Amino acid sequence: MSILHYLLNGFSVAFVPTNLLMVILGSFFGTTLGMIPGIGPVNGIAMLTPFMFALGLPPEAALILFAAIYFGAEYGNAISSILLNIPGTSASIVTTFDGYPMAKSGRGGTALAISAISSFFASIFSLIIMMFFAPVMSSWAIHFGPAEYFALMVFAFSMLSTLSGDNLAKGLISSVFGLMLATVGLDSQTGIPRFTYGFMGLYDGLNFIVVTIGFFAISEILMSMENIEAFKVFNANISKVMISFKEFCFSLFTIIRSSMLGFIIGLLPGAGGTIATFISYTIEKRIYAKKGDFGSGDIRGVASPQAANSSAVGGALIPMLTLGVPGSETTAVMLAALMGMNITPGPLMIENHPDIFWGLIASMFVANVLLLFLNLPLARIFIKILLVPKWILMPIIVGISCIAVYTINFNMFDIFLMIIFGLVGYFMRKFRFPLAPVILGLVLGPLLETNLRRALIISSGDIKIFFSSYISVFLWILTIAGITLPSITKIIKRYAK
Amino acid sequence: MKDRVAGGIILFLSIFYGLTAFRFKLEYLVEPLGPSKYPILLSLFSIILSLYLIIFPGKLDIIKWKLTAIDRRIPIFIVSLFLYIFLLWISGYIIATFIYITFLGLIFGSTFFKSAIMAMIFSIAIYLFFVSLLKLHLPTSYIIDMLK
Structure with a gap:
């Protein structure tokens, strides 16, 4: 069957009423969650997962909802960046550089419009590439054995640790901490309880929803308590969210370049949208060094990070779907949720569940059209959500977090654990430890350990198996380069000075 | 200083984690690693990293604690x-x-x-x-x- 045929089948899945409803809900929730500073798609997905289980939704519907939230958040996060100068998520920090000056000079509507349009074009671009690239990657990854998978996961951790913080040691500590949390519970190979300390609630291991909500939602609320004032919306009364054709043409090449770059960076584990936005913005700034007005309200300064960011979402979904190895906290939570529904993303997913994969692609085409509509004519309605006072928003988040965690096992102990992880997450933020590697460690930990042990069983304990194939060796070289290159570059720069 | 405090706490917890892992024993070891070696490996890795953090604390070693009414x-x-x-x-x-x-x-x-x-x-x-x-x-x- 050709790709077009598969895609048409995907649209038949996408237009199933339940899936269409998920697209609409996901796009709406995603835009809202991305817009409210501090919540983000990872919290939204973690909070909604127990409801998915409770409703007994099919895996494709859940995946469509999660992906729509992920894409929607990348659209929504620009709204608070442009109007409040507060990035909704870290990936929209760069959008504030030119978006906020545009809003201050009365061009908030133009900034919101170019942000939505660049996100739309970049998302469509990334989906088209994904359609062609994911099956190729999948057929390539089918040759991966336990040793290759182990090397791939180590590479993912090294990249995430290197790129997610300002200190490599802290990034690696966060990864190891996540891997340690994953060892809690009954050992999958021998059935021995590990680190349970007699608590029956720990025998099944730590649930990723409990840890994620604790780490991201509760710790974020604790952080927000340090600054309890309401958000001050600048220029909330925007009359028109639209750009002229001339303005669009003016930004077109920036959108194309940033989309391509965002997709490639999104593919790398750990790099994700944030790094894509910084790199694409820097490149555009250099290209238009003399002709541009970057930093003080250049329309391309909004188009570039938004395109890179949205394109990176498509890129980030590929390793999660085809290799079963997520590269960001959001895709890690998506992977864990899917595994909870007995769907294990990996090389065989496209072959065994083409309805899920192609249904997802088709749904995301629909979702992006919907998101464009939500973020252009309806942008003014979303802006009103930013005006909801914290005394309504924060208690609701706490209330929903508690109930979401409770409904996993109908157990108060899980709420207790969520609070503990909230505190740990808060202190980790204060001590500037990145949180994303912890979630990745927790989700990938069991897979990493299983592949390590499986590889050693195959080789009867001989560690040479980890270097026995070209793929493994290549991944180890990449891992070493990923860890050492930043330090080597620093040393070279120091000597050059 | 704050990185050193964090490093110290992590060092203590890593040692505790590693010592706990030593207790996981099987009568018949059916595979090379068993239930304890992987956690011990993680513990060793974490100990090395925490020691590194203690010896080479980061430059951004400042934490803003606002001891105001809000913080309480x-x-x-x-x-x-x-x-x-x-x-x-x-x-x-x-x-x-x-x-x-x-x-x-x-x-x-x-x-x-x-x-x-x-x-x-x-x-x-x-x-x-x-x-x-x-x-x-x-x-x-x-x-x-x-x-x-």
Whole structure:
């Protein structure tokens, strides 16, 4: 069957009423969650997962909802960046550089419009590439054995640790901490309880929803308590969210370049949208060094990070779907949720569940059209959500977090654990430890350990198996380069000075 | 200094984790690693990293702690969350959530009346959503359960 045929089948899945409803809900929730500073798609997905289980939704519907939230958040996060100068998520920090000056000079509507349009074009671009690239990657990854998978996961951790913080040691500590949390519970190979300390609630291991909500939602609320004032919306009364054709043409090449770059960076584990936005913005700034007005309200300064960011979402979904190895906290939570529904993303997913994969692609085409509509004519309605006072928003988040965690096992102990992880997450933020590697460690930990042990069983304990194939060796070289290159570059720069 | 404090805490916890892992023993070892070697490996890795953090603390070694009235709300919030669990157990979902959400509204700067209205709407709406729509059970009062 050709790709077009598969895609048409995907649209038949996408237009199933339940899936269409998920697209609409996901796009709406995603835009809202991305817009409210501090919540983000990872919290939204973690909070909604127990409801998915409770409703007994099919895996494709859940995946469509999660992906729509992920894409929607990348659209929504620009709204608070442009109007409040507060990035909704870290990936929209760069959008504030030119978006906020545009809003201050009365061009908030133009900034919101170019942000939505660049996100739309970049998302469509990334989906088209994904359609062609994911099956190729999948057929390539089918040759991966336990040793290759182990090397791939180590590479993912090294990249995430290197790129997610300002200190490599802290990034690696966060990864190891996540891997340690994953060892809690009954050992999958021998059935021995590990680190349970007699608590029956720990025998099944730590649930990723409990840890994620604790780490991201509760710790974020604790952080927000340090600054309890309401958000001050600048220029909330925007009359028109639209750009002229001339303005669009003016930004077109920036959108194309940033989309391509965002997709490639999104593919790398750990790099994700944030790094894509910084790199694409820097490149555009250099290209238009003399002709541009970057930093003080250049329309391309909004188009570039938004395109890179949205394109990176498509890129980030590929390793999660085809290799079963997520590269960001959001895709890690998506992977864990899917595994909870007995769907294990990996090389065989496209072959065994083409309805899920192609249904997802088709749904995301629909979702992006919907998101464009939500973020252009309806942008003014979303802006009103930013005006909801914290005394309504924060208690609701706490209330929903508690109930979401409770409904996993109908157990108060899980709420207790969520609070503990909230505190740990808060202190980790204060001590500037990145949180994303912890979630990745927790989700990938069991897979990493299983592949390590499986590889050693195959080789009867001989560690040479980890270097026995070209793929493994290549991944180890990449891992070493990923860890050492930043330090080597620093040393070279120091000597050059 | 703060990185060194963090490094010290991580070092202590890593040693504790590693020592616990040594206790996982099997009578018959059917595979090369067994249940303990992987955690021990993680513990060793973590010990090395924490020592590195102690010896080479980062440049951004500053933490802003605002010891103002707002910051004091953080321990109050944490204690209140634990009390909420206790309250859920004692009084059941609706009453506990109503009290707790009202209290949170006050912490976040609202008036009692506004918070109470919001808490009432929230607790009843969530209850109806879960119990009537999703057919899930929410915590019921331990006291009422005992009296039954």
